[in-house]
Amino acid sequence: MTILVLAEHDNKSVRKATLNTVAAAQKIGGGIHVLVAGHDCAAAAKAAAQIAGVAKVLHADAPQLDDEIAENVAALIVSLAKGYTHILAPATSNGKNVLPRAAALLDCQQISDIVSIEGPDTFVRPIYAGNALATVKSSDPIRVITVRTTGFDAVAAAGGSAAVETIAAPADSGLSKFVGREVARSERPELTSARAVVSGGRGMGSGENFKILEPLADRLKAAMGASRAAVDAGFVPNDWQVGQTGKIVAPELYVAVGISGAIQHLAGMKDSRVIVAINKDEEAPIFQVADYGIVGDLFQIVPTLVEELKEQELKK
Amino acid sequence: MKVLVAVKRVVDFNVKVRVKADGSGVETANVKMSMNPFDEIALEEAVRLKEAGAASEIVAVSCGVAACQETLRTALAIGADRAILVQTDAELQPLAVAKLLKSIALKEAPRLVIMGKQAIDDDSNQTGQMLAALLGWSQATFASKVKMDKDSAEVTREVDGGLDTISVRLPAVVTTDLRLNEPRYVTLPNIMKAKKKPFETLTPEALGVDVKPRLATLKVVEPAKRKAGIKVADARALVDKLRNEAKVI
Numbered sequence: 001m002t003i004l005v006l007a008e009h010d011n012k013s014v015r016k017a018t019l020n021t022v023a024a025a026q027k028i029g030g031g032i033h034v035l036v037a038g039h040d041c042a043a044a045a046k047a048a049a050q051i052a053g054v055a056k057v058l059h060a061d062a063p064q065l066d067d068e069i070a071e072n073v074a075a076l077i078v079s080l081a082k083g084y085t086h087i088l089a090p091a092t093s094n095g096k097n098v099l100p101r102a103a104a105l106l107d108c109q110q111i112s113d114i115v116s117i118e119g120p121d122t123f124v125r126p127i128y129a130g131n132a133l134a135t136v137k138s139s140d141p142i143r144v145i146t147v148r149t150t151g152f153d154a155v156a157a158a159g160g161s162a163a164v165e166t167i168a169a170p171a172d173s174g175l176s177k178f179v180g181r182e183v184a185r186s187e188r189p190e191l192t193s194a195r196a197v198v199s200g201g202r203g204m205g206s207g208e209n210f211k212i213l214e215p216l217a218d219r220l221k222a223a224m225g226a227s228r229a230a231v232d233a234g235f236v237p238n239d240w241q242v243g244q245t246g247k248i249v250a251p252e253l254y255v256a257v258g259i260s261g262a263i264q265h266l267a268g269m270k271d272s273r274v275i276v277a278i279n280k281d282e283e284a285p286i287f288q289v290a291d292y293g294i295v296g297d298l299f300q301i302v303p304t305l306v307e308e309l310k311e312q313e314l315k316k
Numbered sequence: 317m318k319v320l321v322a323v324k325r326v327v328d329f330n331v332k333v334r335v336k337a338d339g340s341g342v343e344t345a346n347v348k349m350s351m352n353p354f355d356e357i358a359l360e361e362a363v364r365l366k367e368a369g370a371a372s373e374i375v376a377v378s379c380g381v382a383a384c385q386e387t388l389r390t391a392l393a394i395g396a397d398r399a400i401l402v403q404t405d406a407e408l409q410p411l412a413v414a415k416l417l418k419s420i421a422l423k424e425a426p427r428l429v430i431m432g433k434q435a436i437d438d439d440s441n442q443t444g445q446m447l448a449a450l451l452g453w454s455q456a457t458f459a460s461k462v463k464m465d466k467d468s469a470e471v472t473r474e475v476d477g478g479l480d481t482i483s484v485r486l487p488a489v490v491t492t493d494l495r496l497n498e499p500r501y502v503t504l505p506n507i508m509k510a511k512k513k514p515f516e517t518l519t520p521e522a523l524g525v526d527v528k529p530r531l532a533t534l535k536v537v538e539p540a541k542r543k544a545g546i547k548v549a550d551a552r553a554l555v556d557k558l559r560n561e562a563k564v565i
């Protein structure tokens with residue numbers, strides 16, 4: 001068995017989602033090859049070669065592979081597929097965009113968003129916003145899989161010494177062109193890999209009011225997230241959305257502020273280790289999953305919480 | 317320009333689903349069913365394109381059991397001109413749905429297919445990408461803005477890092493994200509009008525598509541429940557618990 005893992009990277013380094021996906025590949029068992037597809041991405045390929053447990057890195061470097069253009073990356077994966085029993089990608093927006101295209105070209109039914117592995121052809125995946133877990137067995141010759149990163153502890157980014165093989169990329173399909181990217185810049189840790197997350201909901205009332213969460217996030221070294229209602233209302237950018245149809249997070253600590261706890265939101269955070277909820281409605285469903293809840297006005301509680309954290313730090 | 321919209325009948329998003337006692341799936345008998353919310357957004361986008369003069373005809377397609385008729389009637393009431401049901405009692409997985417939609421697309425020759433980015437039941441997030449692959453067309457997934465041109469469309473996509481904009485050559489498959497638009501409500505007069513619109517029923521056999529599932533569902537279980545937590549009086553008590561009990565700070 002040999003497994004191909006599609007790396008998530010920014011041409012310079014590999015993202016943590018790659019390490020979780022390699023962890024899933026290790027659970028399946030067999031040789032692991034990592035595909036780094038991009039443009040001027042030799043540094044990322046080198047970083048991938050350091051990942052613990054990786055046997056080989058395939059480095060495909062071409063302008064048409066830049067910017068995660070699905071048509072071209074899928075064609076590359078298909079050109080390599082013959083040698084593999086499994087093809088894995090993290091269930092990031094890039095993995096979700098590219099992999100089903102490759103799967104269809106290989107006439108394989110992809111298995112989306114697996115959270116555990118029962119055997120080389122049998123996997124567990126959440127359905128219905130995580131309200132049920134289905135165990136599915138694939139009858140396809142190549143198992144094409146996206147991996148929910150929160151389901152697998154990352155392997156070490158260092159310690160490996162895989163060979164890097166340069167491979168050719170298929171020609172540009174000419175179907176899609178990259179036009180531009182609006183990156184939400186932030187000094188904070190990345191939402192899906194942060195140790196702590198502070199999320200605000202409709203209860204925040206405005207984008208301006210989200211500022212009161214910043215000192216809290218600073219203290220906790222947290223990423224910031226939001227409910228769909230807060231994103232739809234334009235309080236914060238779309239890439240902050242946590243939930244069934246946003247990002248799936250499972251930090252050590254998740255603090256939900258002014259979020260009611262709709263099932264679609266819970267689907268994105270209920271595997272966090274410790275959940276804190278601050279909500280003025282004591283009946284809010286978020287309290288059913290929260291380890292610790294405070295009932296009250298967030299505009300009073302959040303500032304005092306920040307003060308308390310400061311005080312505790314001084315005592316230390 | 318003809319637009320094809322795929323709509324799926326799913327358990328309504330407000331329903332708290334229950335896993336069947338025998339572990340064979342989730343309870344869908346006597347449960348409220350609706351159009352997948354992302355597909356409502358897809359349809360709304362098509363209707364807006366038509367209202368703006370960019371689309372000439374909207375064809376809605378659904379694949380599944382006879383009751384998908386209801387979903388298609390809703391689609392017609394929202395503004396689709398015609399409906400096609402590919403009727404089958406077979407379990408349909410995304411690759412099979414993509415193959416069915418491909419055969420419809422080849423017959424109908426739309427310039428644009430709009431569909432949901434994911435169905436809220438199976439949460440696969442595959443069908444649109446697969447359809448684009450099988451047709452050899454361009455794809456623009458997770459769209460939050462679509463701007464049509466003569467031979468291309470400029471699509472803004474919601475991605476992990478923010479927003480990407482790409483230009484795709486037509487014909488193309490676009491899948492919708494939540495913020496593409498806000499779907500309109502269906503009005504009674506439009507429900508009445510929908511009854512007179514053309515409705516065609518086909519079968520996978522007639523289309524020559526093999527829909528045999530590739531994944532066997534061995535069992536479906538409920539996820540482990542979180543144990544109930546506690547309410548604390550104030551911020552000080554919370555910090556104490558986080559530090560000394562949960563040990564996360």
Ligand SMILES: Cc1cc2nc3c(=O)[nH]c(=O)nc-3n(C[C@H](O)[C@H](O)[C@H](O)COP(=O)(O)OP(=O)(O)OC[C@H]3O[C@@H](n4cnc5c(N)ncnc54)[C@H](O)[C@@H]3O)c2cc1C
Nearest residue numbers: 201202203227228229243244245246258259260265280298
């Ligand atoms: C197809 C589909 C997909 C969806 N995907 C997602 C998703 O991925 N993620 C997601 O989050 N949602 C998603 N939703 C939306 C979801 O159903 C809810 O509508 C949404 O999560 C509600 O957000 P909220 O909790 O911020 O708002 P509300 O439900 O309005 O809750 C606001 C809360 O704030 C509290 N509050 C108000 N003021 C204060 C105050 N001063 N102090 C303390 N508390 C206060 C209120 O008591 C209330 O509980 C989806 C819905 C659909 C149909």
Ligand SMILES: Cc1cc2nc3c(=O)[nH]c(=O)nc-3n(C[C@H](O)[C@H](O)[C@H](O)COP(=O)(O)OP(=O)(O)OC[C@H]3O[C@@H](n4cnc5c(N)ncnc54)[C@H](O)[C@@H]3O)c2cc1C
Nearest residue numbers: 322323378379408409431432434435438439440441442443
């Ligand atoms: C009787 C029956 C039993 C089933 N049992 C199971 C089961 O036990 N386990 C299991 O995993 N699956 C089962 N399925 C299949 C499952 O419900 C999904 O239909 C299938 O896996 C497609 O996944 P998805 O909808 O999440 O695809 P996605 O790729 O998430 O869907 C994206 C978009 O594709 C379009 N689309 C998808 N399906 C259709 C459709 N049928 N018609 C028109 N457009 C569509 C929509 O625009 C949708 O927004 C069953 C289906 C049937 C009919």
